[in-house]
Structures are given as C-alpha cells and as structure tokens.
Amino acid sequence: MSRPGQTEGQDQEKGTYHMKHLSIFILIALASVASASAEEMGKHLFILSGQSNMANLSPNVSFTPAVEAAFGKDNVIVVKDARGSSAIRKWYKNWKPAKGDMPKDNGTLYDRLMLKVNAAIEGKKIQTVTFVWMQGEHDAAEKNDNVYKASMLGLIKQLSDDMKRDDVNFVIGRLSQFRSDENWEGVRKAQVEAAESSPRGAWVDTDDVDIEGIHYTKAGCMDLGKRFAEKAIALIKK
Numbered sequence: 001m002s003r004p005g006q007t008e009g010q011d012q013e014k015g016t017y018h019m020k021h022l023s024i025f026i027l028i029a030l031a032s033v034a035s036a037s038a039e040e041m042g043k044h045l046f047i048l049s050g051q052s053n054m055a056n057l058s059p060n061v062s063f064t065p066a067v068e069a070a071f072g073k074d075n076v077i078v079v080k081d082a083r084g085s086s087a088i089r090k091w092y093k094n095w096k097p098a099k100g101d102m103p104k105d106n107g108t109l110y111d112r113l114m115l116k117v118n119a120a121i122e123g124k125k126i127q128t129v130t131f132v133w134m135q136g137e138h139d140a141a142e143k144n145d146n147v148y149k150a151s152m153l154g155l156i157k158q159l160s161d162d163m164k165r166d167d168v169n170f171v172i173g174r175l176s177q178f179r180s181d182e183n184w185e186g187v188r189k190a191q192v193e194a195a196e197s198s199p200r201g202a203w204v205d206t207d208d209v210d211i212e213g214i215h216y217t218k219a220g221c222m223d224l225g226k227r228f229a230e231k232a233i234a235l236i237k238k
Contacts, residue, residue, distance in 0.1 A: 017191045022060050022209035026073065040125075041125075042124070042125035042126050042127035042128075043075050043076060043077050043121075043124055043125065043126055043127060043139045044067065044071050044075055044077070044126075044127055044130070044236060045075050045077045045079070045117075045120075045121060045126050045128065045130070046063070046067060046076070046077065046078045046130050046132060046232060047080075047113070047117055047129065047130070047131045048063070048078065048079065048080035048081075048082070048132045048134060048228075049080065049081055049082050049088045049109075049113050049132070049160070050082050050087065050133050050173070051084050051085060051135045051138060052082075052083075052137070052214075052215060052217060053135075053137075053214075053216055053221075053224070054080070054135065054173075055082035055083060055084050056081035056215060056216065057082075057216075057221045057224060057225050058222075058225070059225060061221075061222055062221070062222045062223075062225030062226045062229070063132075063225035063228055063229045064078045065076065066225075066229035067232065070233045070237075071233075071236075075127075077121060077124070077126075079113075079116050079117050079120045081109070081112060081113040082134075082135075083109055085138055085216070086135070086138055087138040087142060087144070088135060088136070088138075088139055088148065088151045088152065088155065089103055089105075089106045089151070089156065090105070090106070090108055090109040090110070091107065091109050091110040091113070091135075091155050091185075092106065092107065092110070092152075092154050092155040092158060093106045093107035093110065093158060093198075093229035094154055094158070095147070095154070096145060097147060098144070098146050098147055100102075100183060106214070110155075110158070114162065126163075128167070128169065128236050129159075129163055129165055129168045129169065130168070130170065130171065130231060130232045130235060130236065131156065131168060131169070131170040131171070132170070132171045132173075132228050133152075133155075133171065133173065134172075134224070134228075136148065136187040136188075136189075136191060137178075139151075139187055140175065140179070140181075140183045140184040140187040141183075143183045143207060144183075145182075145183045145184075145185075145186025145187045145189075146186065148186070148187050148190035148191070148194075149191075149194045150194050152194040153192070153197065154170060154195050154235050156170050156198075157200075163202050167200065169200045169201075169202075169232065169235040169236065170195070170198075170200065170201050170202075171195075171201075171202050171203070171204060171228055171232050171235070172191045172194060172195045172201070172202070172203045172204070172233045173189065173203070173204045173206055173227075173228065173238070174188050174192060174203050174204060174205060174207075175187055175206070175226065176189045176206050176207060176209065176211055176214075176216075177207050178211070178213070191203055199238075200235060200237055202231040202234070203231075204224070204227045204228060204231055206224065206227075209223050209224055209227075210223065
C-alpha cells in the first residue's frame with residue numbers, strides 16, 4: 001500500500017532503486033572477497049629461460065596475455081632471462097660430461113636468472129611455480145646429448161631445491177627439425193623423455209612452428225609463446 005501523498009508507482013520505483021544499489025553492493029563485496037582470496041592463495045610464477053630462441057621470444061606479446069587471461073592479471077608473475085649460444089651447463093651447476101672433468105663456469109646464467117626471480121617475488125606469496133625452457137641447440141653441437149636428460153632433470157631439481165618446493169611444473173620446447181644428425185636427434189629425444197618422466201612435466205612440439213634457419217621467425221616466436229602458455233596452464237589446472 002502506498003503512503004499518503006505517494007503513488008504506488010513511486011513506491012515500486014523506490015523499491016527498484018534500493019534493490020539495484022543492494023545488488024551493486026553485493027557484487028562489490030563478492031569481488032573484494034575473491035580478490036582477497038586470490039591474494040591469500042598467492043601468485044602463479046612463470047620462469048622462462050634458455051638460449052637464443054627463448055631470448056627472441058617476447059612474453060608480453062603472447063605468453064603473458066594467455067596466462068593472465070587464465071589466472072587474472074594481478075595473480076601472475078612472469079620472469080624471463082635467456083642468452084643465445086649457451087649450453088645447459090650454464091644453468092645446471094652439477095653438469096658433467098660423459099667423459100672428462102666438470103667445467104668451472106657451471107651455473108653462471110642460473111645465478112643471473114635467480115637474481116631476477118628473487119627480486120620479482122620478494123615479499124609475495126607464491127602459489128605455483130612453472131619453469132619454461134627452450135634450449136638444446138648448443139648441447140647438440142657439442143655432442144653432449146648423452147647427458148642432456150640427466151642435466152635437464154638435475155636443473156629442475158636444482159630450481160625446486162632453491163625455491164624449497166617439490167611441486168615445480170616444467171615445460172620444455174623440443175628442438176626443431178633444423179638438423180637430423182644423431183646428436184641433434186639425441187637432444188630432441190632427451191627433452192621428450194625428461195618431460196614425460198614426471199606428471200609435472202610437458203613438452204611443446206615445435207616442428208611446425210615458422211622458422212628461418214635455426215631461429216623462429218617473429219610469427220613463430222608468437223606461436224611458441226602461446227604453445228608454452230597452453231601447456232603451462234594445463235599443468236597448473238590439472
């Protein structure tokens with residue numbers, strides 16, 4: 001019933017007004033709870049590294065937008081550090097050749113990478129860690145394919161130990177078909193075996209990614225970034 005001096009239509013309009021504002025308040029409250037919940041659970045950290053084909057990849061163009069769409073822009077940290085013409089031993093500190101002594105400069109690029117990682121995550125809670133790797137051409141050229149799988153898995157353990165986690169995901173980009181010699185094929189095989197040896201591992205097929213010589217084109221790098229993101233997202237959501 002309308003109050004004196006107020007029509008029934010005015011009552012309905014006022015009721016609609018209050019309901020609309022109540023709905024807005026509820027939506028804001030729910031958004032605040034969701035934001036607080038995401039912050040409490042922590043951020044998803046993605047560490048990208050490797051040699052030239054990773055160095056040429058621009059995460060902001062392809063990889064980062066995909067993981068941000070999956071988990072939210074404020075819930076993602078992406079760190080990349082790569083250098084061309086570098087063997088896996090520049091990351092894996094305990095790398096050893098099949099024969100001979102251990103080199104003295106093992107791990108120099110890993111230390112550089114972790115300086116960036118530690119700076120990016122300082123004071124932040126991390127929910128998941130995913131390591132994305134595109135490397136192997138140098139090891140094939142040096143004919144060290146016979147120790148590549150052990151080195152790859154050793155590098156993952158090294159990162160896991162340093163971050164004090166036993167749940168690090170990893171995505172490996174398999175070498176292209178640029179060459180077909182025994183050592184090149186040996187690295188390709190080792191990369192697949194390393195990825196498939198763990199439920200937290202995955203590998204990306206690059207055989208149909210656009211390439212010029214040994215390096216992926218600009219379009220190829222964009223494609224590669226998207227493929228890395230797809231595999232990383234799948235591992236986290238699994």
